[in-house]
Amino acid sequence: MKRLLYVLALVPALALAQPPRPQGGPKPPPPPPAAASAASAVPMDENAPRDPNKFAALSLLGDNVQLLSLTPARGDTVQTGEWKAAPAGGLDNAVLQALNQALKAGDGKREVKLYTSSTRSLYGDPAALFVDGKLALPGNLAAAVRSGGAARLLLVTRSRQAPDLAAALPAPILASLEGPGFVLDQRPGGQIGFDGQAGLPVFAPYLSVRVALVDLDDLRLKREQSLAVASRLAVAREAAANPWAATSPEQRVQALEALIEAELPKAVAALVAP
Numbered sequence: 001m002k003r004l005l006y007v008l009a010l011v012p013a014l015a016l017a018q019p020p021r022p023q024g025g026p027k028p029p030p031p032p033p034a035a036a037s038a039a040s041a042v043p044m045d046e047n048a049p050r051d052p053n054k055f056a057a058l059s060l061l062g063d064n065v066q067l068l069s070l071t072p073a074r075g076d077t078v079q080t081g082e083w084k085a086a087p088a089g090g091l092d093n094a095v096l097q098a099l100n101q102a103l104k105a106g107d108g109k110r111e112v113k114l115y116t117s118s119t120r121s122l123y124g125d126p127a128a129l130f131v132d133g134k135l136a137l138p139g140n141l142a143a144a145v146r147s148g149g150a151a152r153l154l155l156v157t158r159s160r161q162a163p164d165l166a167a168a169l170p171a172p173i174l175a176s177l178e179g180p181g182f183v184l185d186q187r188p189g190g191q192i193g194f195d196g197q198a199g200l201p202v203f204a205p206y207l208s209v210r211v212a213l214v215d216l217d218d219l220r221l222k223r224e225q226s227l228a229v230a231s232r233l234a235v236a237r238e239a240a241a242n243p244w245a246a247t248s249p250e251q252r253v254q255a256l257e258a259l260i261e262a263e264l265p266k267a268v269a270a271l272v273a274p
Helices: 090-106 141-146 251-271
Strands: 008-016 051-059 064-070 078-086 109-115 150-158 177-185 202-215 220-231
Touching: 051 090, 051 141, 078 251, 090 109, 090 150, 090 251, 109 141, 141 150, 150 251, 177 251, 202 251
Parallel strands: 051 109, 051 150, 064 177
Antiparallel strands: 008 109, 064 078, 150 202, 177 202, 202 220
């Protein structure tokens, strides 16, 4: 898979939609990036006529995955950590594919241009991207997403939310969710494992993101929706001591991608509805 992140600020990430992959089949590789290799190569015609059937999509999810661990020794105190998903840009790619497919499924006339950024500061506080309800992107980023005549931008960022919003997560968790992540809960209690037996740890991928719809005529926020969703992975008895180590990096990424593919289209449909 080609890396989507480049040295400079912004490149078109994908040129075409992915065809649906067969159930249970391997994920096809993403299409190659568009010809431009840096922001300076992207046409910067901000005055292009706005076409309501054209969308831009920008994912700022990043590769860092939040880890929340609870153990009997710590009780309800959460031990936090971080894991870096690979390949670089893979989660942003999954987000962009989900946005692309959801927009085109809703209306076959829609055109979508997909972007990602290597400006690492943008992956911090998403609220800092909006000033008085207006999107404030640095450098040529705003001009780039406005080029080509798109009328609206779908922007996906991390969102800090309470764990109890994600019904599949155990309670209590005294920490906030932010972006993609995993909860590993090894506390004793009345937990019921995936196989119906009591006492197995809970190993759950989650996604806590904000999806914003921005008017590219004036860069003002039109609508937004936050998602806090999770699922539980099967934990075998022989893996109960360390469910994290029992999964491969590829399996972890696939679990997060499954949440992205299942949940983001619902937010898109709500945001772009008339």
